[in-house]
Amino acid sequence: MDSLLPLAVVVPLLGAAGISTANPLFGHRRWLLDAVAILVAAAVTGMLVTIMLGTVGGQRVYWFAGFPPVHGVALGIDFAVDALNAGLAALTALLVTAAMVFSWRYFERVATYYHALMLVFLAGMVGFCLTGDIFDLFVWFEVMGVAAYALTAYRIEERGPIQGALNFAITNSVGAYLSLSGIALIYGRTGALNMAQIGQAIAGRPPDGLVVVAFLLILMGLLTKASIVPFHFWLADAHAVAPTPVCVLFSGVMVELGLYGIARVYWSMFGAALGHHASITAVLLALGTLTAVAGALFCFRQRHLKRLLAFSTINHAGLFLIGIALLTPLGLTGAAVYVLGHGLVKAALFLCVGIVLHRLGSINETSLHGRGRQLPLTGAVFLLAALGLADLPPFALYLGAGWIGHSADSLGMHWITTVIIGTSVLVGAAVLRVAGGVFYGIGDPPTEDPQMAEEASEETSETDEAKGRTPLSMIVPPAVLVGLAIAVGLLPHLGSLMQSAAVRFQDQAAYNATVLMGAQVAHPAAIMPTEDATSTLTDVITGLGTVAASLVLALISLHWRRLPVLRRGYEPGTGLVEPIRRFQSGVVNDYVTWMVIGLACIGGALAYTIR
Amino acid sequence: MHVFPFVVVAWILTVGLYGIITSRHLIHQIVCLIVVQSSTYVLLLGVGYKTGAVAPYFYDIPPNTPAVDPVVQALALTDVVVEAAVTALLLAFAVQAHKRFGTLDPEELRQFQG
Amino acid sequence: MTSPQRRWIFLVAAAGMLAFYLWGLIGLPGFGHYPGPYGDIINAVAVGQTHATGVVSAVNFEYRGFDTLGEEFILFTAATGVATVLRHLREERDTAAEDESSDRQVPVTSDAVRMVTLAFIGPTLVVGWYLATHAQTSPSGGFQGGVVLATAFVLVYLAGQFIVFKRLSPVDLTDAVDAIGAGSFAVIGLAALGTGAAYLANFLPLGSSPGAVNSAGTIALISFCVGIEVAAAFVLIAGELLEQTLIIREGDR
Numbered sequence: 001m002d003s004l005l006p007l008a009v010v011v012p013l014l015g016a017a018g019i020s021t022a023n024p025l026f027g028h029r030r031w032l033l034d035a036v037a038i039l040v041a042a043a044v045t046g047m048l049v050t051i052m053l054g055t056v057g058g059q060r061v062y063w064f065a066g067f068p069p070v071h072g073v074a075l076g077i078d079f080a081v082d083a084l085n086a087g088l089a090a091l092t093a094l095l096v097t098a099a100m101v102f103s104w105r106y107f108e109r110v111a112t113y114y115h116a117l118m119l120v121f122l123a124g125m126v127g128f129c130l131t132g133d134i135f136d137l138f139v140w141f142e143v144m145g146v147a148a149y150a151l152t153a154y155r156i157e158e159r160g161p162i163q164g165a166l167n168f169a170i171t172n173s174v175g176a177y178l179s180l181s182g183i184a185l186i187y188g189r190t191g192a193l194n195m196a197q198i199g200q201a202i203a204g205r206p207p208d209g210l211v212v213v214a215f216l217l218i219l220m221g222l223l224t225k226a227s228i229v230p231f232h233f234w235l236a237d238a239h240a241v242a243p244t245p246v247c248v249l250f251s252g253v254m255v256e257l258g259l260y261g262i263a264r265v266y267w268s269m270f271g272a273a274l275g276h277h278a279s280i281t282a283v284l285l286a287l288g289t290l291t292a293v294a295g296a297l298f299c300f301r302q303r304h305l306k307r308l309l310a311f312s313t314i315n316h317a318g319l320f321l322i323g324i325a326l327l328t329p330l331g332l333t334g335a336a337v338y339v340l341g342h343g344l345v346k347a348a349l350f351l352c353v354g355i356v357l358h359r360l361g362s363i364n365e366t367s368l369h370g371r372g373r374q375l376p377l378t379g380a381v382f383l384l385a386a387l388g389l390a391d392l393p394p395f396a397l398y399l400g401a402g403w404i405g406h407s408a409d410s411l412g413m414h415w416i417t418t419v420i421i422g423t424s425v426l427v428g429a430a431v432l433r434v435a436g437g438v439f440y441g442i443g444d445p446p447t448e449d450p451q452m453a454e455e456a457s458e459e460t461s462e463t464d465e466a467k468g469r470t471p472l473s474m475i476v477p478p479a480v481l482v483g484l485a486i487a488v489g490l491l492p493h494l495g496s497l498m499q500s501a502a503v504r505f506q507d508q509a510a511y512n513a514t515v516l517m518g519a520q521v522a523h524p525a526a527i528m529p530t531e532d533a534t535s536t537l538t539d540v541i542t543g544l545g546t547v548a549a550s551l552v553l554a555l556i557s558l559h560w561r562r563l564p565v566l567r568r569g570y571e572p573g574t575g576l577v578e579p580i581r582r583f584q585s586g587v588v589n590d591y592v593t594w595m596v597i598g599l600a601c602i603g604g605a606l607a608y609t610i611r
Numbered sequence: 612m613h614v615f616p617f618v619v620v621a622w623i624l625t626v627g628l629y630g631i632i633t634s635r636h637l638i639h640q641i642v643c644l645i646v647v648q649s650s651t652y653v654l655l656l657g658v659g660y661k662t663g664a665v666a667p668y669f670y671d672i673p674p675n676t677p678a679v680d681p682v683v684q685a686l687a688l689t690d691v692v693v694e695a696a697v698t699a700l701l702l703a704f705a706v707q708a709h710k711r712f713g714t715l716d717p718e719e720l721r722q723f724q725g
Numbered sequence: 726m727t728s729p730q731r732r733w734i735f736l737v738a739a740a741g742m743l744a745f746y747l748w749g750l751i752g753l754p755g756f757g758h759y760p761g762p763y764g765d766i767i768n769a770v771a772v773g774q775t776h777a778t779g780v781v782s783a784v785n786f787e788y789r790g791f792d793t794l795g796e797e798f799i800l801f802t803a804a805t806g807v808a809t810v811l812r813h814l815r816e817e818r819d820t821a822a823e824d825e826s827s828d829r830q831v832p833v834t835s836d837a838v839r840m841v842t843l844a845f846i847g848p849t850l851v852v853g854w855y856l857a858t859h860a861q862t863s864p865s866g867g868f869q870g871g872v873v874l875a876t877a878f879v880l881v882y883l884a885g886q887f888i889v890f891k892r893l894s895p896v897d898l899t900d901a902v903d904a905i906g907a908g909s910f911a912v913i914g915l916a917a918l919g920t921g922a923a924y925l926a927n928f929l930p931l932g933s934s935p936g937a938v939n940s941a942g943t944i945a946l947i948s949f950c951v952g953i954e955v956a957a958a959f960v961l962i963a964g965e966l967l968e969q970t971l972i973i974r975e976g977d978r
Contacts, residue, residue: 010914010915010924013794013907014915019904020805021901021905023897062924064924065788065923066926070766075763116802117809120805124795124798135789135792136795139795150802150803150809185750188754191759191761209748209749209751210749212748214749585726590731593738596735600738604741604745
């Protein structure tokens with residue numbers, strides 16, 4: 001079992017190296033190439049599920065090169081695996097498998113490069129999830145970064161991908177180097193790179209400037225990857241232009257890995273040392289709320305389908321950050337379940353958009369209006385996934401939203417439920433509007449924004465095969481993912497299992513003991529369910545209410561021009577966003593300026609509240 | 612002067628960022644990104660330095676001689692390779708951008724807004 | 726934002742950032758006062774444990790070998806990415822950009838440059854090989870050696886022989902060598918797993934005395950594989966980028 005841990009990273013790496021070595025052998029046998037890549041991804045999924053099931057009893061630690069810590073000092077690198085990070089890694093591998101199956105018939109002339117890059121991307125994400133060493137975290141962060149930049153620029157026939165990849169690579173690199181500065185700072189204080197060891201070394205005395213600065217600098221790369229406002233600008237540029245199967249991974253897991261990184265860094269290193277939970281909560285909540293609201297507003301006014309889904313991801317990233325920011329087991333549980341459900345549903349939505357692009361050759365909501373009626377199956381899957389995204393029970397998402405809300409209520413922050421429901425309604429309405437308009441031809445096509453039309457017209461089909469029908473390999477993955485999202489929501493004991501995992505994740509003392517001393521800390525069952533984590537009738541009603549409100553809003557915006565009473569000469573959504581729209585300028589110089597502004601402001605806030 | 616090398620670190624970071632945000636040429640911008648990263652080399656090697664200690668190579672000196680930290684040197688080496696890799700990729704993007712857009716000015720490369 | 730706006734906004738924000746960063750930096754123990762314990766313990770035990778007198782190599786290829794594996798694949802991915810972004814398209818000839826310096830004559834490589842570079846190729850190969858195979862004893866290793874080896878190939882180009890350079894390093898071959906180098910690092914780790922040890926454990930005999938070239942077990946072997954990989958990756962990257970200039974010029978004609 002233990003040797004599965006390194007294999008989960010090494011197998012995809014070897015797969016990538018093997019594919020590149022054997023490149024000339026594949027020749028015209030394209031199916032062989034696809035089969036190898038799918039098999040590797042599926043095998044990794046299997047390994048990670050096995051690993052996850054093995055962590056139900058407690059954390060597992062693997063020391064590379066056989067150097068366990070001596071007297072609490074780590075000489076080597078460790079994988080510290082618990083249910084949450086193994087589960088996230090398993091979700092990653094599952095989505096890579098789905099994306100690889102989808103791309104079986106998707107690209108006409110892919111070289112071996114695409115498959116090799118996807119497998120390295122997978123390895124990078126898995127390594128990032130499982131590692132317990134802060135510098136190793138940076139290394140795998142860069143592995144997935146470099147693979148992701150290259151994949152974004154994959155369709156070099158067009159102009160957009162180059163611009164998107166440049167903005168993505170430069171902003172994320174700046175973030176990564178700030179993270180590395182933070183790592184070097186904390187190393188200069190503690191002489192350690194193992195997260196548990198660092199946590200132990202800095203705990204026990206009040207946090208000084210170095211600890212606060214190192215914390216925020218390390219967070220910078222992760223906040224950028226997690227597309228938290230004002231570090232989010234790269235995301236929509238990159239999503240709009242990356243090949244659809246790659247978007248599945250960007251939205252479904254890569255952004256969430258940034259948030260996982262924040263949680264990991266906080267609870268494995270800085271939690272005990274920083275103290276001041278109220279001010280950490282306040283800063284992260286402010287960022288999360290800003291992100292959720294901005295993402296939802298931008299999402300609602302989009303007509304470019306991929307960008308619409310990208311902004312919906314920004315909205316959800318904000319909601320996940322809110323869940324983490326509460327610093328409670330129930331909040332983290334909610335965020336984890338939300339991430340799982342969102343990953344499955346969002347992946348399905350992107351794959352359906354990929355089918356639309358494949359069959360109809362367009363990505364513009366306006367010009368696609370009603371044309372999706374010839375794709376009934378895709379339409380049904382898209383509608384189901386859209387309803388799931390709008391928190392319809394029994395999709396897993398309504399549980400996550402509900403639990404974050406409960407946790408906030410118990411802290412007296414009732415406004416958080418309002419934020420969650422309000423932004424979910426906006427995002428749900430946007431996606432349901434697409435479902436109703438594109439696939440069922442309801443109402444009128446939304447008016448054309450001239451600039452957006454220009455952007456969308458640049459988008460051409462990513463494929464040039466015969467487009468007479470949708471291959472089975474393209475429709476099955478999204479359908480299966482939607483099914484899984486429902487199944488997860490129906491799992492018995494999901495709440496209590498996830499919550500005990502969250503309690504373990506947040507117990508820094510137990511983490512230290514397990515990593516540095518090899519001790520297994522048992523958490524008595526009695527203390528596990530600290531707060532209520534079952535699906536209550538209220539959650540179901542709230543979820544149904546959100547869906548109903550989303551449907552109404554979607555129908556209103558589809559029939560806008562037939563509602564003279566309401567009409568005041570403007571399109572829904574546009575007036576709200578126009579003033580802040582110019583922030584998303586497409587110029588990377590602006591994006592980096594925003595990163596510096598964000599760093600200075602958050603730094604000031606932390607310095608003011610903690611010092 | 613115990614802080615001076617670290618002030619240099621902060622200065623390199625700031626001028627690198629200034630270069631990135633004011634740049635009107637992609638190649639220049641990529642070089643500025645390297646400058647930002649260079650601040651991490653100085654910081655890494657700076658925190659591992661010990662006054663009066665030798666380099667951590669014990670080929671012809673006794674193994675118990677006080678030596679500077681070998682770990683940050685290994686980290687800096689990793690950092691350099693990351694830089695080389697990212698730079699190579701970014702330069703390839705720049706070549707392609709010049710082919711598609713006919714310019715290397717980031718302000719003119721924009722395609723998407725909002 | 727317009728350029729002047731951006732500059733002023735940045736200067737204000739950067740002042741805040743600089744103050745914040747300095748607040749952290751002054752918390753470090755003064756320059757020259759590394760507090761340990763990580764590096765001090767490694768310095769004390771590495772020579773005995775690994776028989777490598779180059780302790781940085783021992784950290785790179787053994788204690789923190791897993792980092793190096795990731796780093797190795799970053800380079801592999803970058804080379805693959807460069808090849809992806811610069812791959813030839815069918816319509817390449819039609820869309821090639823303007824050669825901005827088409828009015829300028831390409832200078833002919835002089836005999837002096839040619840002779841000197843050709844004379845350096847042999848010694849460069851030897852030095853690169855030496856560096857890649859002596860990680861265990863000296864401040865060298867696979868990365869340094871690999872870069873020097875790649876330089877030897879670039880010298881061929883510098884001598885005015887781009888055609889020879891491309892013939893020496895066809896994309897399929899360098900790509901495969903790159904993958905084999907990176908892959909064998911991962912396989913050495915697997916071999917350790919096969920002997921029942923941890924992944925990337927040093928399972929080979931360490932040799933009789935520290936400081937001998939045939940000492941330090943897997944450290945020397947991994948360093949050599951890294952050297953091959955790095956050399957191939959840089960030759961691939963340099964070749965792809967150099968070839969672009971030729972495509973652009975041909976398209977212009």
